[in-house]
Amino acid sequence: MLKHIEASIITIGDELLIGQVVDTNSSWIATELNNIGVHVKRRVAVGDVKQEIWKALDAEANQTDVILITGGLGPTADDITKPLLCEYFGGKLITNAEVEANIRHIFEVLIKKPLTERNLKQAEVPDCCTVLPNARGTAPGMLFEKEGKIFISMPGVPHEMKGIMTKSVLPLLQQRFELPVIIHKTLVTAGVSESVLADKLVEFEAGLPEGATLAYLPNFSMVRLRLTFIGYHAEDTAALAEEKFKELQSLVKEHMVSDVDQPVQQTVAKLLLERKATMATAESCTGGYIAHLLTSIPGSSAFYYGSVVAYDNSVKQNLLSVDPQTLREHGAVSRETVEEMVDGILKQTNVDYAIAVSGIMGPGGGTEEKPAGTVWIGVGSREQKFATQMFFRFDRKRNIELTAVAALNELRKFILEQKA
Amino acid sequence: MLKHIEASIITIGDELLIGQVVDTNSSWIATELNNIGVHVKRRVAVGDVKQEIWKALDAEANQTDVILITGGLGPTADDITKPLLCEYFGGKLITNAEVEANIRHIFEVLIKKPLTERNLKQAEVPDCCTVLPNARGTAPGMLFEKEGKIFISMPGVPHEMKGIMTKSVLPLLQQRFELPVIIHKTLVTAGVSESVLADKLVEFEAGLPEGATLAYLPNFSMVRLRLTFIGYHAEDTAALAEEKFKELQSLVKEHMVSDVDQPVQQTVAKLLLERKATMATAESCTGGYIAHLLTSIPGSSAFYYGSVVAYDNSVKQNLLSVDPQTLREHGAVSRETVEEMVDGILKQTNVDYAIAVSGIMGPGGGTEEKPAGTVWIGVGSREQKFATQMFFRFDRKRNIELTAVAALNELRKFILEQKA
Numbered sequence: 001m002l003k004h005i006e007a008s009i010i011t012i013g014d015e016l017l018i019g020q021v022v023d024t025n026s027s028w029i030a031t032e033l034n035n036i037g038v039h040v041k042r043r044v045a046v047g048d049v050k051q052e053i054w055k056a057l058d059a060e061a062n063q064t065d066v067i068l069i070t071g072g073l074g075p076t077a078d079d080i081t082k083p084l085l086c087e088y089f090g091g092k093l094i095t096n097a098e099v100e101a102n103i104r105h106i107f108e109v110l111i112k113k114p115l116t117e118r119n120l121k122q123a124e125v126p127d128c129c130t131v132l133p134n135a136r137g138t139a140p141g142m143l144f145e146k147e148g149k150i151f152i153s154m155p156g157v158p159h160e161m162k163g164i165m166t167k168s169v170l171p172l173l174q175q176r177f178e179l180p181v182i183i184h185k186t187l188v189t190a191g192v193s194e195s196v197l198a199d200k201l202v203e204f205e206a207g208l209p210e211g212a213t214l215a216y217l218p219n220f221s222m223v224r225l226r227l228t229f230i231g232y233h234a235e236d237t238a239a240l241a242e243e244k245f246k247e248l249q250s251l252v253k254e255h256m257v258s259d260v261d262q263p264v265q266q267t268v269a270k271l272l273l274e275r276k277a278t279m280a281t282a283e284s285c286t287g288g289y290i291a292h293l294l295t296s297i298p299g300s301s302a303f304y305y306g307s308v309v310a311y312d313n314s315v316k317q318n319l320l321s322v323d324p325q326t327l328r329e330h331g332a333v334s335r336e337t338v339e340e341m342v343d344g345i346l347k348q349t350n351v352d353y354a355i356a357v358s359g360i361m362g363p364g365g366g367t368e369e370k371p372a373g374t375v376w377i378g379v380g381s382r383e384q385k386f387a388t389q390m391f392f393r394f395d396r397k398r399n400i401e402l403t404a405v406a407a408l409n410e411l412r413k414f415i416l417e418q419k420a
Numbered sequence: 421m422l423k424h425i426e427a428s429i430i431t432i433g434d435e436l437l438i439g440q441v442v443d444t445n446s447s448w449i450a451t452e453l454n455n456i457g458v459h460v461k462r463r464v465a466v467g468d469v470k471q472e473i474w475k476a477l478d479a480e481a482n483q484t485d486v487i488l489i490t491g492g493l494g495p496t497a498d499d500i501t502k503p504l505l506c507e508y509f510g511g512k513l514i515t516n517a518e519v520e521a522n523i524r525h526i527f528e529v530l531i532k533k534p535l536t537e538r539n540l541k542q543a544e545v546p547d548c549c550t551v552l553p554n555a556r557g558t559a560p561g562m563l564f565e566k567e568g569k570i571f572i573s574m575p576g577v578p579h580e581m582k583g584i585m586t587k588s589v590l591p592l593l594q595q596r597f598e599l600p601v602i603i604h605k606t607l608v609t610a611g612v613s614e615s616v617l618a619d620k621l622v623e624f625e626a627g628l629p630e631g632a633t634l635a636y637l638p639n640f641s642m643v644r645l646r647l648t649f650i651g652y653h654a655e656d657t658a659a660l661a662e663e664k665f666k667e668l669q670s671l672v673k674e675h676m677v678s679d680v681d682q683p684v685q686q687t688v689a690k691l692l693l694e695r696k697a698t699m700a701t702a703e704s705c706t707g708g709y710i711a712h713l714l715t716s717i718p719g720s721s722a723f724y725y726g727s728v729v730a731y732d733n734s735v736k737q738n739l740l741s742v743d744p745q746t747l748r749e750h751g752a753v754s755r756e757t758v759e760e761m762v763d764g765i766l767k768q769t770n771v772d773y774a775i776a777v778s779g780i781m782g783p784g785g786g787t788e789e790k791p792a793g794t795v796w797i798g799v800g801s802r803e804q805k806f807a808t809q810m811f812f813r814f815d816r817k818r819n820i821e822l823t824a825v826a827a828l829n830e831l832r833k834f835i836l837e838q839k840a
Contacts, residue, residue, distance in 0.1 A: 014633075014635060014648075015635065015637055015646075016446075016447070016450070016463065017450055017454075017459075017460040017461070017462075017463065018450055018451065018454045018460070018604065018648075019446075019447040019448060019449070019450030019451030019452070019453075019454060019460075020447075020451070020606075020637060020644075020646065020681075021447065021637070021639075022442065022443075022444050022447045023442075023443060023446070023447065024442050026436075026439075026443070026465070027436070027439040027440075027441065027442045027443065028439060029439070030436070030437055030438055030439030031438065031439030031440070032439070034437075034438045034439060039437075040437040040438070040439075041437070041466075041467070041472065042437075042464060042465065042466055042472070042476075043436065043437065043463075043464065043465035044462060044463065044464050044465075045446070045462065045463035045464075046461075046462055047461070052461065052462070056462075059479070074614060074636065074638070113613065116615050116616065116619055118615045118618060118619060119615050157638070159814050159815070159818065184438065186440075193533065195536050195538045195539050196536065198538060199536055199538060213434075215434060215435065217435055217440060217441070218577070224440075226435075226440065228434075228438075261440075280735075281729075283708075283711075286712075286715075287711050287712055287714070287715025287716070287720075288703075288708030288709065288710070288711025288712040288715060288727055288729065289708065289712045289715075290708070291703075291707050291708025291711070291712075291729040291731075292707055292708040292709045292711075292712045292820075294707070295706075295707025295708060295709075295729070295731060295820075296707070296816065296817060296820065298782075298783055298784060298816055299784060300707075300731070301731055301732065304731055304732075305731055305732040305734065305735055306728065306729040306730050306731040306732055306735040306739075307708055307727070307728075307729035307731075308726070308727075308728055308729075308739070309701075309708060309711045309715070309726040309727035309728070309729065310726050311711075311715060311720070311721055311724055311725055311726040311727075312721065312724075312725040312726055312769070314725065314769070314770070315700075315725055315726040315768075315769055318768060318769070319726075319728070319739060319768060319769075348735075348738060348739060349732070349734070349735055349738070349739075350734070362718075363718055364718060364719060394579055395579065396716065396718055397716060398579065400712075400715075400716065
């Protein structure tokens with residue numbers, strides 16, 4: 001029987017404890033470890049305080065096999081992690097020639113800036129560690145071993161940490177341990193609540209074999225269903241996952257948006273690419289966020305032509321040919337306006353499909369008749385148009401996100417309803 | 421002498437350990453606690469595993485005074501937190517009439533959906549807790565006390581948790597403890613590296629009094645400098661913070677973008693509002709992200725008119741009047757193109773200032789002459805234009821973010837250079 005390898009992630013930095021920074025490193029590391037079959041058991045964040053870091057190292061080593069540490073390795077004076085690691089693992093700081101060469105290369109060749117003493121000091125590493133090179137920055141990764149446990153320290157800058165993880169840490173863990181197979185299968189539903197889904201899936205859940213679990217992950221107006229399988233035979237586990245995932249799909253068929261864990265813009269992108277169709281957007285209240293979601297997809301230029309962000313009414317008139325009378329009579333947040341916006345953007349860009357949105361995202365701008373959170377969404381092609389009103393009741397940021405996701409979902413449904 | 425109150429944040433959920441969700445709750449909670457003078461000492465994430473949650477409760481209660489817990493309270497079967505809390509604090513589950521009334525109100529009046537048994541079960545709470553009402557959802561907050569320590573459990577849905585924190589938890593902690601004064605003063609610099617700043621500030625740092633610390637927070641192409649002061653006299657601490665912050669400002673004057681901790685779009689917004697000026701954007705490679713940053717600011721319609729997201733070259737020609745010959749001769753990623761985009765958007769929207777960007781964000785699309793990461797940024801008014809080339813070398817997401825921040829910073833400099 002293979003050993004079940006467990007990991008802890010320790011992130012170091014006062015900025016994490018006063019909330020100045022959102023910790024995105026931990027979730028990225030967790031995803032990568034899960035993908036190779038290492039189970040993340042705990043994540044801990046501590047400040048730049050020697051005693052706290054020391055205690056965290058002791059506590060995590062006591063509970064897991066691999067301890068990944070990020071942060072605390074920058075060139076400035078608020079960093080205390082490196083000397084601490086040196087003391088904790090019983091070594092002394094020495095200059096590493098390879099690391100020094102990398103630092104000199106970065107300053108002299110890549111960024112062409114003068115090298116300071118402080119930068120050069122980053123070439124010092126504890127003599128008891130294995131250096132994991134950092135091609136993207138000056139602070140190297142460091143691997144330590146103590147009482148059978150592996151400790152890996154990495155800088156907190158996300159793209160530097162990711163480079164070290166991908167290049168060194170993941171291959172090293174795969175080489176070192178015989179890891180179990182972990183398979184996640186996720187599907188996305190829309191228009192149905194978590195509790196209605198759960199009621200529908202009572203029997204399915206009860207019938208899942210050992211090592212398999214179902215989780216409900218609500219996100220915006222969608223609920224993702226994630227099946228997780230842990231096994232020690234790649235083929236058997238994959239076959240079981242496939243079978244159960246098919247069963248799950250058939251049970252929630254009418255609510256399923258996607259059978260892969262992808263945001264709705266990816267689902268729309270796939271539909272358009274399959275149809276060799278193009279689209280554009282006309283955005284008032286979402287202010288470019290729908291365009292941003294679509295253009296964040298690599299290769300989106302193949303189906304996405306662009307957007308008119310018509311924040312001011314003059315832009316709605318001049319660039320989307322919305323009739324001033326429509327705006328006067330029905331207001332910017334109305335069925336009539338979004339329908340004219342759909343027509344306007346289709347004409348201006350000559351694409352196959354268009355989305356138009358106009359609403360009041362808050363906190364200000366609402367009226368009794370149209371409170372903050374009121375949104376009109378229009379979707380259409382040259383042949384047909386559809387508009388619908390929605391209400392969101394959250395803060396500005398979330399209202400923008402929900403509107404964008406809802407609008408993309410309306411377009412998804414609209415495309416599927418078209419004759420092939 | 422007042423007691424220094426320390427807190428731990430425990431977040432519960434398998435989704436945090438497999439990386440499917442980024443934990444934004446912790447940083448929000450940490451900010452709010454810091455603002456009222458509660459020091460967050462540790463943050464811990466554990467899975468939906470009874471034994472792990474139990475151990476985390478023990479371990480954190482051992483180290484801090486207040487333990488805030490989020491997650492694990494949804495209506496579905498993967499939730500085990502509530503029965504565990506009941507057992508941990510020695511109570512039994514009973515239906516709470518107030519909570520039940522709230523659940524019925526939400527289903528019957530607000531969302532008008534049928535109420536399931538599962539939803540109603542959320543009205544059950546341990547009889548040893550004080551209920552903290554959740555106006556935004558069905559799962560209530562719960563406060564427990566054990567051996568002088570305070571434990572507060574809240575749902576993981578961010579806007580529900582925030583409602584409970586604001587309405588109940590923060591006032592309650594302020595009432596319960598006499599809290600110290602914590603003052604953070606942050607300024608933003610651009611165009612200078614962390615290590616150059618650190619060298620400049622060696623003496624300043626060494627001269628800081630006890631209870632005061634300086635931190636360097638690099639973010640995108642900017643470095644934020646954060647001074648933190650902890651004291652027990654509101655006035656004295658504020659006066660000291662003011663004095664030291666002024667000293668810091670004068671030391672980094674030439675690099676300072678803002679003397680408050682705000683993103684560059686807020687600084688641009690402030691400049692425009694002060695001048696009663698307006699702006700618009702023409703975005704190719706950033707695909708609406710600059711528009712999104714600006715329109716995320718409440719009230720941005722006072723200065724921001726809109727954007728043409730000209731992803732496809734046809735949109736650059738039709739909506740921004742970029743000359744097809746310019747595109748043929750110089751390419752879409754060129755000084756000439758962004759200058760014509762600046763002219764085009766100024767003409768189309770009649771605003772005072774404009775930003776135009778065009779670049780290759782990767783991973784595809786690069787050539788030897790113009791590798792992925794090559795960007796042209798143009799800024800201008802009716803009187804004057806300025807264009808500059810930049811190179812970024814990260815992934816698509818980060819390149820988009822860096823380009824947007826750099827473009828906004830170019831506009832900031834451009835506005836400041838104009839005669840008043």
